[in-house]
Amino acid sequence: MSGDLLGLLAAVRGLRVVVVGDAIVDRYLTGVPVGMCREAPVPVLDLIGEHDQCGGAANVAANLRSLGAEPRLLAVVGSDAAGHQLCAAMAAAGVDTAHLVTDESRATVVKRRVLTQQQMLLRLDEGSKEPIGTAAAAELAARLADQLLRCDLVIACDYGYGTFIEPVTTPLARSTRRPLLAVDSRTPTAFRPLRPAVVKPNYAEAVALLGEPQLASPGERVRQILDHEALLLERSGAELVAVTLDRDGAVVLQAGRPSVRTYAAGREAETTVGAGDTFTAAIALALAAGADPASAAEFASAAAGTVVHKPGTANCDPAELRRRLAGTGTILPSGELPAWLTDVAGRGCRVVFTNGCFDILHGGHVSLLSRAKALGELLVVGVNTDGSVRRLKGPSRPVIPLAERMRVLAALGCVDVVVPFGADSPTELIERLRPDVYVKGDDYTVADLPEAPLVERLGGRVELLSTVDGRSTTTIIRDIHALSADRRTVPDRKGV
Structure with a gap:
């Protein structure tokens, strides 16, 4: 599975994605508590910081960019200071602002969060909530119709701020070319006529869709969603429903196939603000790249897991995601390298390669491998087959057969891919892999290395x-033989 997921990270790069919906400014005000207010029983803070980040549909676009996709954000913003601040936040995240529609009659939505010592005290929201105007809707619809002809994926982000009126959804219904449609909406039933490929409600939105009460226990919430699988699919009109459960992971439902449960990372989350946007971006990308629902869900959960431990509205860090997807290393027993790994231009990471027999893994091996990983982002380890080891080391070697040597190497956190080779030198592997860095120990010299x-x-x-x-390994084997010889000279003292 981890090999597929690493390949998925490469496969989503370059996908053309249209994000249409409510773009929001997430503003964070950070203060230091200095006492209690005399006028009311509330804390007084000295303001020490203020910064803006992409929120709502803009955050989905920012996560798509961080994952290597090519997003186009279609949204209506006001001609106000907040609109300019949103454009600045988008530019900082690498998201193009050229497709935004400006409406002078609207106020850009801003969500102000007041924090102290990593705790949110309150949130203040402002901005237009009424449906967008006729002229803005017509312009947005025209841009959407144009982009539908050239994109791989559409993500509709509906946070209830008036973007999705009939003129805007019409191109999605009537386009002769409709790419995969993913929907993240507080009211998924509004998109039912469009028959989206995937909808991503959170737990509260899912139970509202069902008309059910919210439950407290994680186990009860999961059971509640599973018990209403058919109804969720029918009412959303989607092929796949991914219900996010904040710190409890997600449940993915699909008609005629087993449900999929994913789990959040074990560490306590710093915040879940924006994690749903990251999940939406990642699961939609994965499905558009051809992933099966289970792999797409694992990919999205891992991506969301990279942001919940960060303050504010964070974006997915692809390097951290790569580490999470690798988990324990991927073993390629056939020796065949997957296409995503040999595609130098498209793999999107710095590959380090080293090789050896690794017969009786010891501290020297682990030290070299961990330092090798630090030279790049993906560490591939070539391992001599048993026949190759015998030719190099003698008929009594290897002590540990190939399958076990590869399994032990793959269990190291620094190792991402383990692949065997039968020749005395890994030149064929190097030809196919084309590593950015080749690592060996300094018991060699460059002149010695063919x-x-x-x-x-x-x-x-x-x-x-x-x-x-x-x-x-040679000295360890010698020490073991010496220890065995010493024991044979010691008399058996049983019964003395």
């Missing part, structure tokens, strides 16, 4: 890392 000229010719570089003195 692979060095190949790596450099392919555009990579060779790094020789210091080894741990006195640590080698």
Whole structure:
């Protein structure tokens, strides 16, 4: 599974995505408590910081950009200071502002959150909530109709601020080319006629759709969603319903297939603000890239897990996501490298490669591997097959068979991919992988390495890392033999 998910991270890069909906400014006011107010029993804060971040549909677009997609945000904003601040936040996140529609009659939506010591004290909301005007709706609909002809995915983000009136949804219903449609809406039934591929309500929105009460226990909430699977699918009109449960992960439902439950990371969340936007962006991208629902859900949960431990409205960090998706390393027992890994231009990460027999893994190996990982983002380890080890080390080796050597290596947190090779040198692997960095221990020299000229010719570089003195499999085997010999000279003292 982790190999598929790492491949998915590469597959979503470059997808063209239209995000249409309510763009919001998330403003954070941070203060230090200095006492209690004399006029009322409320705290007094000294303001020490204020910053703006992309919120709502703008946050979905920012997460798409961080995941390597090419988002186009279609939204109506006011010709006001908040509108300019939203554009600045979008530019900082790498999201193009050229597709925004300005309406001088509207006030851009701003959500102000007041925090102290990482705790939110209150939220103040302002901005237009009424339906967008006729002229703005016509302009937004025209831009949407145009973008539908050239995108891979559409994400509709409806937070109840008046974007989705009939002229705006009409292009989605009538377009001759309708790419995959994902919907994140407080009222999913409004999009039912469009038959979206996926809708992503949170738990509160899902039970509102069902007309059911909200429950407190995580187990009860999951059971409640599963018990109403058919009704959720019918009322949303979607092929797939992904219900997010904040700190309790998500449940993904699809007609005729088993439900999928994902779990949030074990650490306590800093905040869940914006995590739903990250989940929406990631699951929609994964499905558009051809992932099955289970893989898409795991991918989205891992992406959301990268933001809940950060303050404010954070975006998914692809390097952290890559680490989460790798988990334990992926074993490629056939020796075949997947296409996403050999696509140098499209893999989107710095690949480090090293190789060895790794027969009886020891501290020297672990030290070198962890330092090798620090030179890039993805560490691929080539492992000599049993026959190759015998040719290099002698008929008594390996002590540990290939399958076990690869399994132990894959369990190291720094190792992402483990692949065997049967030749005495990994030159064929290097030819296919084209690593950015090739790592060996400093018991070699560059002149001694037959692979060095190949790596450099392919555009990579060779790094020789210091080894741990006195640590080698050969010395460990020698010490074990010595210990065994010593024990044979000690008399058996049983019964003395």
